[in-house]
Amino acid sequence: MGKIILTGDRPTGRLHVGHYVGSLKRRVELQNSGEYDKTFIMIADAQALTDNIENPEKVRQNIIEVALDYLSCGLDPAKSTLFIQSQISELCELTFYYMDLVTVSRLQRNPTVKAEIQMRNFEASIPVGFFTYPISQAADITAFKATTVPVGDDQLPMIEQTREIVRKFNSVYSEVLVEPEALLPQNQACMRLPGIDGKAKMSKSLGNCIYLADTADDVRKKIMSMYTDPTHLQVSDPGHIEGNTVFTYLDAFCKDEHFERYLPEYANLDELKAHYQRGGLGDVKVKKLLNNVMQEELEPIRNRRKEYEKDIPEIYNILKKGSEKAREEAAQTLSEVKNAMRINYFDDAELIKNQAEKYGE
Numbered sequence: 001m002g003k004i005i006l007t008g009d010r011p012t013g014r015l016h017v018g019h020y021v022g023s024l025k026r027r028v029e030l031q032n033s034g035e036y037d038k039t040f041i042m043i044a045d046a047q048a049l050t051d052n053i054e055n056p057e058k059v060r061q062n063i064i065e066v067a068l069d070y071l072s073c074g075l076d077p078a079k080s081t082l083f084i085q086s087q088i089s090e091l092c093e094l095t096f097y098y099m100d101l102v103t104v105s106r107l108q109r110n111p112t113v114k115a116e117i118q119m120r121n122f123e124a125s126i127p128v129g130f131f132t133y134p135i136s137q138a139a140d141i142t143a144f145k146a147t148t149v150p151v152g153d154d155q156l157p158m159i160e161q162t163r164e165i166v167r168k169f170n171s172v173y174s175e176v177l178v179e180p181e182a183l184l185p186q187n188q189a190c191m192r193l194p195g196i197d198g199k200a201k202m203s204k205s206l207g208n209c210i211y212l213a214d215t216a217d218d219v220r221k222k223i224m225s226m227y228t229d230p231t232h233l234q235v236s237d238p239g240h241i242e243g244n245t246v247f248t249y250l251d252a253f254c255k256d257e258h259f260e261r262y263l264p265e266y267a268n269l270d271e272l273k274a275h276y277q278r279g280g281l282g283d284v285k286v287k288k289l290l291n292n293v294m295q296e297e298l299e300p301i302r303n304r305r306k307e308y309e310k311d312i313p314e315i316y317n318i319l320k321k322g323s324e325k326a327r328e329e330a331a332q333t334l335s336e337v338k339n340a341m342r343i344n345y346f347d348d349a350e351l352i353k354n355q356a357e358k359y360g361e
């Protein structure tokens with residue numbers, strides 16, 4: 001059996017550098033590694049609707065933004081199938097059957113869903129669709145027989161839920177579904193990149209994101225205004241690295257080779273950190289390094305985006321073709337699922353014969 005990737009994002013806004021180091025960059029590497037037989041990248045519009053029912057237009061408008069971000073990062077429609085979740089009706093059918101395999105109390109224990117319910121003040125008025133989205137996510141993953149799901153650690157409870165559904169289905173019916181594994185970012189900084197204000201999460205409503213589509217000037221301004229160490233008042237003061245956003249970003253973006261290009265007086269990030277901690281190194285110098293490093297990474301992405309923006313109908317066409325292909329895969333799995341569940345009555349000659357005999361005598 002082959003190795004298959006499936007992952008995706010809710011289209012509720014443009015993608016930011018947190019998405020990039022947390023998952024996007026890795027997806028492109030995996031896509032190009034040649035180690036995977038198939039790669040599916042899904043724009044999860046139906047999941048986005050589960051907590052945006054007051055604002056469906058936001059979801060609709062952001063599909064193209066996410067698609068442009070995907071393509072400009074290097075996801076290649078010749079290698080990866082890019083598709084839109086709502087276009088694959090088979091996913092709803094799978095979700096409906098999987099619902100029988102999960103209890104309400106199991107869903108209530110999902111820590112990510114719990115946190116989201118709190119954040120959105122849903123408490124007493126949780127939409128059923130939102131409450132059950134981990135089941136629909138299991139359908140997303142299993143429909144493509146994904147072995148590997150590159151995600152951030154907040155998605156681990158969804159993968160665990162998926163694995164439980166797979167085991168349950170396979171034991172009740174027969175071995176049709178594949179247990180997926182999560183693939184997490186390689187380092188802590190990439191796992192959860194903070195906002196430029198130092199807050200734990202980058203979010204549009206907090207206005208603390210650096211977007212992939214930001215101009216070079218915007219990126220520079222945002223970096224220059226980044227939260228650092230409030231006790232590091234003068235250049236000569238010893239500084240702190242922990243909780244210092246600029247260093248967290250350097251952990252996520254910086255490689256040794258960058259020092260040769262931009263700050264040859266240091267061999268690597270450890271030396272720079274040591275100097276900062278000793279005192280005598282100013283924030284502006286560190287921020288300028290970060291700006292150089294990030295511009296180097298973001299510029300090609302920005303340039304590719306500009307190219308893709310010139311032909312928007314073609315982007316929809318890519319998504320349409322991808323959705324058609326994804327649908328074929330999902331339909332194949334659904335058919336295997338229905339066979340295993342023995343709800344394929346009209347193809348079941350034996351069932352029809354036996355029932356006929358029962359009534360024949």
Ligand code: TRP
Pocket residue numbers: 006007008009010044047137140141149151155
């Ligand atoms: N829950 C993911 C998010 O919020 C999006 C998503 C939907 C997803 N279905 C998926 C991710 C399947 C991985 C696999 O970003």
